[in-house]
Amino acid sequence: MNIDMIEAAAGRIKGHARRTPLLTSPFVDKIAGRRVFLKPEALQHTGSFKFRGAWSALSALDAEAVKAGVIAFSSGNHAQGVALAAREHGASAVIVMPADAPAMKIENTRALGAEVVLYDRTTEDRDEIGARLAAERGLTLIKPFDEPQVIAGQGTIGLEIVEQAAELGANARDVLVCCGGGGLTSGIALALEAKAPAMRARPVEPVGFDDVTRSLATGQIQRNAQLAGSICDAIITPQPGDLTFPIMNRLCGAGITVTDEDCLRAMAVAFARLKIVLEPGGAIALAAALYHGDKIEGEDVIAVASGGNVDAEVFQRALSQYGNDA
Template identity: 40%
Template sequence: MKRQEIILPQTTSFAPFEPTLEEIKDAQKRIARHAVRTPLLESDELNRHTKARVFVKAENLQRAGSFKLRGALNRALQLSADERQQGVVAWSSGNHGLAISYVARTLGIRATVLMPQEAPKTKIDGVRANGAVVRLYDKSREVREELGAQIAAETGAVIVPPYDDPFVITGQATLGAEIAEQVSDVRTELDVAFFPCSGGGLAAGASCGIHAINPGAAIYSVEPEQYDGMATSLAAGERRTASSNVGSICDALLVPTPGELTYPICKKHLTGGLCVSDAEVIAAIQFAYRELKLIVEPGGAVALAAILAGRANVVGKTVAIALSGGNVDAEKYASYILQT
């Protein structure tokens, strides 16, 4: 079946937004007490394979297991005393839910998280273990944004979206700034960076964080095949929805349409969008396990998959990639690393 791309109306309820360097630095200070400054790793084998100097940002080692902690922290730490009393509500396929529930537990805030029924068990269990109320929903007949708005109206809880929120995007921008700072610390300059992409919160924020420090770097989003809404939108010059008709193992990256707030930022800052297959993602998971000794979930491995598969020419360049998360069911992970 030939894939059809859906063109969206070019209306938006959001005012234009882009985090400034000052706002990003403020966010870095704000979240520093609770977030880990994750390591920037280098692998001789990866450098040989790509014929480049590649820095791997191991954000899978972040608290709550993914970069999402940054945005959740930056949002929650700016709630008023009254808002903290009312709690928060979020929707998530997993990592944003893990992050907001972890932050809520840390700060003593009540949290409700809407999660699809098919979300990985380890993510559902993790959100519950953090003390949040999990409300599972059926993606085929329920709209998570509508459910979240209803809960917020009934309880007074503050909605914390997974990507289309200025506080969240600015929190994710700290990851890009941190990468640029760490690359600078080893006395080199970043040529190109690759970030996993779904709704675009990480790609938008991290690109602003890098460009605030290193404006000449080329930056690419990476998505699963069939869920390439950002790549399609960047190529078309307007927001579009990828008409996905197959599944993907990248459960964290199954948003087919870029965010209304994130897309304009990505249009301005990204050089382009790339896509990878499930087979290429599995090869990247295996590489990370074998060569980096890191557990990476499928969605967190797409940037590594892109450079291993040669989706962009990085020969002779200084490269940064984000391993954005490491929350994966044990049985599925075992099947990935044992697959031949």
């Protein structure tokens, strides 16, 4: 993994992924006590940054592999990113999803042209099903984060941040990143290392699901004790990846943990002040900027808003509870 791979991914993505803006609001700055620059990947195709990694991976395949098609395991943002990127490459995509995934997510993935294969979480083995399908049809597996071309694709966000922060005169040390398996965080960290070494990535995680924060603190991969119980479902993973962790360990500042309630508050602020829709996990870096300023270094701060694929019910909860405080 190096900056050349990220720059090559940026070249392949140009004109396909959306170059999201860097948003600001004087009202957000007031809450945070410093200027906040938000990179809203909720506005990316399929509503999250995952489209970038998926496009990067698809566009790095040779013609034969594209013709054979790809496969991914996901019930969420990665599924939709791979489905759309595959369709735009003329590749077939098989997405293996649990049968109890929300009907809406299954429907959306199918609507983007993917073949959805459902499995029973209690009786079937996802990896076995995937391995069998891949072998039978010669499909290429697109992993959600521990895959060099996926990390390179997510790193293109870091390149854009460096350019846009310079244009807007942002004087930031910390770039706060919503962190699950670490594909987004490690990609951005590599881009910053090469292009703006005065800045560094800071992973942000839900309280109780702080595997990356603890892994960075101890220098060794730590696992989450649980995998359910936060509304930040999009960024809950068992542990950092074998590829992503060494990058984060070398380059990132300490992790920051945020409560679910603060994510809901940040969603209400993003609604009222920036006019964007964020999912809880996609709002967690903004929440850190707003409510954990004491843990942040630098005059200004940059936060990535990784996605906006949230049910109407959860969004309404954020507005009911915090819509008038924002």
